[in-house]
Amino acid sequence: MKGAVQSRTSEIGLLGDTPQRDYVQKLRLFNAFAQPELCEAIDALSVPAGSRVLDAGCGTGEALGWWHASLRDLGMVVGMDLSAAHVRAARAIASRHARIVQGDLLKPPFASDAFDLVWAVNAVNHVHDPVAGVSSLATLLRPGGRIVVGQSSLVPDMYFAWDARLEARVNEAVRAYYRERYGRSERQLAAVRSLAGWLHQAGLRNVVVRTRMIERTYPLSDADEHYLLECIFRGTWGERLRKYLEPEDFATLARLCDPEDECCALRRRDLHFLQSLTFAVGTT
Secondary structure, eight states: OOSSOOOOOSSOOTTOOOTTOOOHHHHHHHHHHHHHHHHHHHHHTOOOTTOEEEEETOTTSHHHHHHHHHTTTOSEEEEEESOHHHHHHHHHHOOTTOEEEEOBTTBOSSOTTOEEEEEEESOGGGSSOHHHHHHHHHTTEEEEEEEEEEEETSSOOBSOTTOHHHHHHHHHHHHHHHHHHHTOOHHHHHGGGGHHHHHHHTTOEEEEEEEEEEEEESSOOHHHHHHIIIIIIIIIIGGGGGGGSOHHHHHHHHHHHOTTSTTOGGGOTTOEEEEEEEEEEEEO
């Protein structure tokens, strides 16, 4: 590693990310929710024991433990995140084998050829120039090393399998909210669909893409219910969508999201939730 860790960025990230940004609760809920599919994706990579792995944008650090398990504790796993709060959270749960640093993926504090694999999930889409982010991370790989760029919700989610019309209205309201909040165009918000393109433009070879569906039906586990209630119903939707929906649609959505309402979606036996999880893998 280099002597100094990059702790500041010259430009705020596409979604407002800075070293002070704090997504700790949201990240913990998502990792608990998506753990089965994320662990399956890690194991499917068949990374040999003894390898050196970087989790770029490690968030609250749960994946570091999953990587150690996949490597049978024979290897080196390093976590890096821009946010100071995320680094603290990751260190709080890390095993004695994990190394966690604060750093910017555009200016990573590591030497070239330091890793066999770089794992970056829901991270590269937060920078203004994703191709530059992929290129930066690729310099950390030894010859023949792999980079894995993962992204959730690449395919529009189906939250209400029984009401496609409301689903479409809600998804458009969410996009309108993000356009207004971050001052981004629809093209910028949709750029995340270019995972394979980012890797090709960064000069990676043998690019392959695989999408897994996170699929949940009634009855939900506690982890699934907490994620849907806090991150989707309250965090992504909630009161902030009122101005972007017709009053009747917002009233229906509010009832579906209210755990105290008899119409709450989480209590319905026909609940069917889908969320995509896409991985693009390239080789140096």
